[in-house]
Amino acid sequence: MRQAPELLLPAGSLDKMHAAFDFGADAVYAGQPRYSLRVRNNDFSTLQALQEGIDGAHARGKQFFVASNIFAHNAKLKTYLRDMAPVIAMKPDALIMADPGLIMMVRDKWPDVPVHLSVQANAVNWADVKFWHRMGLTRVILSRELSLDEIEEIRQQCPEMELEVFVHGALCIAYSGRCLLSGYFNHRDSNQGTCTNSCRWDYKVQNAEEDASGDFNVIPLQFHKALAEAEQRPFSSLHQQPRHPLADQAYLIEEAERPGQLMPIMEDEHGTYIMNSKDLRAVEHIERLVKIGVDSLKVEGRTKSLYYAARTAQVYRQAIDDAVAGRPFNIDLLGQLQGLANRGYTDGFYQRHHTQAHQNYMRGASEANRSQYIGDVLSVENGWARVQVKNRFAVGDSLEVIHPQGNCDITLTRMLSDQGAEIQVAPGSGHIVRIALDPSLDRALLARYL
Numbered sequence: 001m002r003q004a005p006e007l008l009l010p011a012g013s014l015d016k017m018h019a020a021f022d023f024g025a026d027a028v029y030a031g032q033p034r035y036s037l038r039v040r041n042n043d044f045s046t047l048q049a050l051q052e053g054i055d056g057a058h059a060r061g062k063q064f065f066v067a068s069n070i071f072a073h074n075a076k077l078k079t080y081l082r083d084m085a086p087v088i089a090m091k092p093d094a095l096i097m098a099d100p101g102l103i104m105m106v107r108d109k110w111p112d113v114p115v116h117l118s119v120q121a122n123a124v125n126w127a128d129v130k131f132w133h134r135m136g137l138t139r140v141i142l143s144r145e146l147s148l149d150e151i152e153e154i155r156q157q158c159p160e161m162e163l164e165v166f167v168h169g170a171l172c173i174a175y176s177g178r179c180l181l182s183g184y185f186n187h188r189d190s191n192q193g194t195c196t197n198s199c200r201w202d203y204k205v206q207n208a209e210e211d212a213s214g215d216f217n218v219i220p221l222q223f224h225k226a227l228a229e230a231e232q233r234p235f236s237s238l239h240q241q242p243r244h245p246l247a248d249q250a251y252l253i254e255e256a257e258r259p260g261q262l263m264p265i266m267e268d269e270h271g272t273y274i275m276n277s278k279d280l281r282a283v284e285h286i287e288r289l290v291k292i293g294v295d296s297l298k299v300e301g302r303t304k305s306l307y308y309a310a311r312t313a314q315v316y317r318q319a320i321d322d323a324v325a326g327r328p329f330n331i332d333l334l335g336q337l338q339g340l341a342n343r344g345y346t347d348g349f350y351q352r353h354h355t356q357a358h359q360n361y362m363r364g365a366s367e368a369n370r371s372q373y374i375g376d377v378l379s380v381e382n383g384w385a386r387v388q389v390k391n392r393f394a395v396g397d398s399l400e401v402i403h404p405q406g407n408c409d410i411t412l413t414r415m416l417s418d419q420g421a422e423i424q425v426a427p428g429s430g431h432i433v434r435i436a437l438d439p440s441l442d443r444a445l446l447a448r449y450l
Contacts (some may be wrong), residue, residue: 169300
């Protein structure tokens with residue numbers, strides 16, 4: 001039997017940490033706001049909360065990694081070792097770090113503390129990995145920009161180092177953490193933990209032309225007209241060209257909250273870079289990653305919901321267990337992930353060029369498995385579950401009950417208000433309703449099939 005890699009989930013809060021463990025995670029990661037890349041929406045903002053997380057994970061026989069992965073400016077060097085001392089005393093299983101100077105300081109003061117190289121350091125080749133092994137690190141989180149073949153070569157060249165890769169979550173439109181948009185717009189730097197995801201804001205595109213002085217001026221927008229004309233040409237003539245006929249046109253973009261501030265952009269054959277990236281979903285590649293011998297498979301999303309933590313842990317746990325046991329990939333797992341909030345999915349750089357011969361994973365998931373998160377089961381008493389509603393659902397809906405002991409499907413035939421009155425519809429977030437449910441399914445999550 002193959003060796004099972006660690007399944008590593010984000011812990012944005014204690015509840016999410018325990019949900020991740022309940023549904024199959026082996027380890028979680030969290031960070032102190034001042035020194036990690038999650039200043040916002042971070043429930044581990046106090047030493048007490050961090051201690052509870054580390055102790056809670058260890059009580060369950062699980063691991064807890066602390067992210068300390070900013071690139072520090074001089075001001076933070078003055079306080080870093082002092083602030084990290086109580087964290088080290090809590091005995092986290094490793095620190096996740098990126099800044100070489102901070103790594104040096106930690107290695108000098110606490111040489112026995114395991115350090116994992118953050119993805120922010122952009123390790124993209126086996127020489128990088130060997131360098132960090134020589135510096136005393138125990139694990140390298142490889143750059144998201146690597147293909148499966150490149151990861152396999154690194155594994156073969158560096159058998160002495162633990163390797164970790166991302167398999168699910170948001171993708172940065174730059175090399176991880178190297179984007180300047182957030183700092184430019186809001187003076188909140190991505191590699192200081194305050195990224196405002198400026199690449200995902202609402203932008204409008206204006207047509208432009210460059211004058212003799214090199215300035216860009218707005219001209220009447222003809223993009224859609226030109227695109228329509230281009231697409232009227234014969235199919236073969238479009239695809240004989242290496243680039244779209246509009247790719248060399250200059251455009252100006254206008255962000256919704258900054259009317260009148262027009263910024264020039266250009267496209268090349270790969271796209272327009274500051275626009276929204278799809279989310280990473282690589283569950284179909286778990287079997288290959290297990291065969292390669294990757295040590296840890298990581299899910300991104302410390303600011304996501306408890307449902308996200310539970311669902312991704314459950315799906316990737318099954319994918320890992322199937323791969324280790326030699327079972328074929330279950331395509332239904334794609335449909336289960338489709339119910340999570342996402343910006344569309346991509347497998348990132350793992351498969352450089354999809355061909356017609358490649359398995360059609362992108363659209364092959366059963367549409368019947370598409371679902372929407374609708375609520376949390378707070379308790380079950382006398383056969384009736386109190387449900388905290390997250391999204392609208394109604395009597396007659398087909399529901400999926402998601403539970404660590406296994407999922408099951410039910411058809412909702414009756415529903416009560418929290419006061420006991422018969423109702424037909426749970427209107428939406430903020431309401432509490434009651435539905436009939438087996439007592440063994442206490443603390444379950446609910447999804448509605450679409």
